[in-house]
Amino acid sequence: MDDDNLGSMVDALTGAMSAILLVTIFLMVNTMSSISDSVKEYGKESLYKNQEMISDIFKREAPKLVLKDNRVYFFQSFKLTDEQIRSLDEDFIYSEPKKLIVYSDSDESILTYNTLLFVESTYLREYIDKLEVVYFPSKNDGLTEFVWE
Incomplete structure (x- = not known):
């Protein structure tokens, strides 16, 4: 193999690696943002549930x-x-x-x-x-x- 053929192969491999790296980074960022949304939603649900329980405790009535x-x-x-x-x-x-x-x-x-x-x-x-x-x-x-x- 001569240098002309190897040069184009190296360019192609570099381009493919760059594309794979960009897709991987995109997927990681997307996953992190969806985890963040899930944590926020869980926090809201827990807060609502605890507020409801606390208001029930303070709203005590005669049995x-x-x-x-x-x-x-x-x-x-x-x-x-x-x-x-x-x-x-x-x-x-x-x-x-x-x-x-x-x-x-x-x-x-x-x-x-x-x-x-x-x-x-x-x-x-x-x-x-x-x-x-x-x-x-x-x-x-x-x-x-x-x-x-």
Whole structure:
């Protein structure tokens, strides 16, 4: 092979390598921008979900109290009224419950918070050493229930 043939082959290989390099760089930049968009979208979804959960926690309402069935139920979060606390305290003093059954599909942190809030708000705090707390999946979607025996 002479220099004239090798020169054109080197030029062709250089051009091909340049094209491959440009396509590779283009694909890498395109992939990085799509990953960035995915991360932004994930961040927005997570922020919305957490804002919704926080607003639910601050928007606490009085739960439904059914003393004849020994149960209290609510969605997401609750705040006992003074009248409900008095009724529950009277019932707990009279019946001395040994077991608290919790039915819920909430996250573990929310479930723990709600359980501790219920126990601390009522006379159950006096029985905390003897109280057995049992957790089960919710019977009704989204509903949290406290039942005592």
